[in-house]
Amino acid sequence: MRAEIITVGTELLLGQTLDRHSQYLSQECSPLGIGVYYHTSVGDNRQRLLEVIQLASSRSELIFLCGGLGPTMDDLTKETLAEYLDVRLIQDPETVTHLEKLFVGRTIATNNFKQTYVFPDGVVFTNQNGTAPGLSVKSKGVTYICLPGPPNELVPMFETSIRPFLLQLLPEKQVIDSHTLSFFGIGESLLEERLNDIIENQTNPTIAPYAKEAGVTLRITAKAKDKTTAHAMVQPTLSAIMERVGEYCFSEKEESLEEVVISFLKQQQRTLSVVESCTGGLLAHMVTSVPGSSEVFKGGIVSYTNEVKNQIAQVPLDVLQQHGAVSSWTAESLATQTLKQFQTDLSLSITGVAGPDPSEGKPVGLVYIGLAEKGQPSRVYQFQFKGSRRRIQLLAAKYALFILQQCLKKGETTT
């Protein structure tokens, strides 16, 4: 079923309101097998709205209209739709009763009664959180659904009434099975190049890459008559992808590196501490953004000066003086000393130059990441990142998590 979503309101076009409804309804339609092909926002203007409805009616079988059901003069969604369909709205006694209940003890403004008019031969969806009911009407093979604009009215109405209504509409039961693979350490274009032939030759399942701020996800989606068939259709594609680029895949779900790392640590009952210089707290923040991280994360140090690296993080002065703060020696010492001080099983360190200016004569983007592991030799990795200060900090923190994830995945050591 081909659908589109129209949001109505001049405030959208002035940028005063962010349109979240189109995303919400799209998210809800997708698993029902309803394909959304367009989102359109248009102002509170009869002529332009009429044209938008006309165009939508020529290309879609299901049209959502959100907003413009209020009591004021510039609310004209259903009136304009009625004009397009050439029908006359009629007063709905049940909606009048609903309104009277809501206003019990208060005077109902005359223009509120405008909200009691509905489509003849249409469907009325009671609004549990406001005065404007939802409305549906079908004409010439197109189903129109009008929904109130306020999110606290639209969302509950969708949950309670619209989803069940849509399920009845669906011509043939189609089910979707969607899998997401999360990658790090490989760019979107390189990933696609490696999978070019697989992506090109597939129509069901489809494969869609999405670049994240750091990392890429691939979504593999199959459509079939039932869940089992759809699920089975996805499997060969999944295997083929993993065979080629599995080394960069850190999760077979849509989750972040920090979530994966925290899960591993919990499973393996191991604890973590961090010590960071150029990322200035970002690594600790990423780790602690995961609920429940306190079970495995003890804490960290942000060592932004050499003084703090020496006095708080306990890097020997001669290491700092001989090799500098941005060096593999300092990265290693930071990690091993923090492992000891915090008494954890693992410790990550980051030291580097985030910019905008070079430091110690070392270039912007040079970063060392250290990993100390109880009872194991420590390791240091060197990177040369490009981009803004923000990007260098982000990549450094994410690569530290990726290094830890690789280590935890391999279970290279015994706990």
Place this chain on the structure above:
Amino acid sequence: MRAEIITVGTELLLGQTLDRHSQYLSQECSPLGIGVYYHTSVGDNRQRLLEVIQLASSRSELIFLCGGLGPTMDDLTKETLAEYLDVRLIQDPETVTHLEKLFVGRTIATNNFKQTYVFPDGVVFTNQNGTAPGLSVKSKGVTYICLPGPPNELVPMFETSIRPFLLQLLPEKQVIDSHTLSFFGIGESLLEERLNDIIENQTNPTIAPYAKEAGVTLRITAKAKDKTTAHAMVQPTLSAIMERVGEYCFSEKEESLEEVVISFLKQQQRTLSVVESCTGGLLAHMVTSVPGSSEVFKGGIVSYTNEVKNQIAQVPLDVLQQHGAVSSWTAESLATQTLKQFQTDLSLSITGVAGPDPSEGKPVGLVYIGLAEKGQPSRVYQFQFKGSRRRIQLLAAKYALFILQQCLKKGETTT
């Protein structure tokens, strides 16, 4: 000038991505006197995109196309526009050089070169944060502007290149003077309520409030024939606003609390350290996200367990045992001990319950913020925040910065 915005990407229609660009561009166009009449989202589909471009070209003089400039096969915005305009894209040597600089030392994937093709007789806007340049081309009275989809590329490109470009396009030379005031500690609706009469009665200058993730900004914009007149028109409104809500205004520019704090510290030549529990590194990260923060920020501790609060952050055991980790006593001890250990002029501490579960029998959202100042009695502030874990962490870190900003502003103490 009649404009519309087209966002391109199947991820929008699947609801995987929220379209913020249409709102952002609308907000930016409005004070320039550019009227936005439609927002449209369409998928990565040549035929449908072509139809959308065709319709837009028939009704608008300025068309923004966002997204679909990436290196992969499903990025087809400029190719489809070129097809509609019946022109052949040409390789731009400067964009090739830019790409080679970005990739120095790494292999450029073949499909990245797709991004070096531009419109003949068009305008190319360099992308400081990515590989896809912005593009503009004019045909039959319609100006098209193609912008890259990632927000961290689109927004800086708009600020740097697109706004000046639009100002040149405007038929009548009009100059804009725009001032931004940044507020914290007051909600958008309360701010608007306090300024209701001023906002309602103004058409030039206009006053537009924007809610940020934490805080609100007000943009006051005047239009006139020259800069001096526009500037003078803004002043009485600015004074009226500051008289009513000036206490919440932390900057008369568009800048973040962390930027303001770092500027103050540099001016006053004072140093800072932080120690945080429930914010887990976010406060240090905010501070160190400001370039040049290393001049005044020495570092911090993330004390996620009582053990670390005691052994690393040196909070006496009896304080932790008697009052708990989430208490004003612990907040105070954290701040004063960290001030001593890090030998800084100021130290901020945060301890609280970010959730999702309560801790020590204390409710989610309870947060204590401590401020220690060399030679001054330390202070502790108690908050009860509402919302998700992420929101509580964000508010706690921002309030800590706001407390520090208020302290630095008052110059309550001598340096």
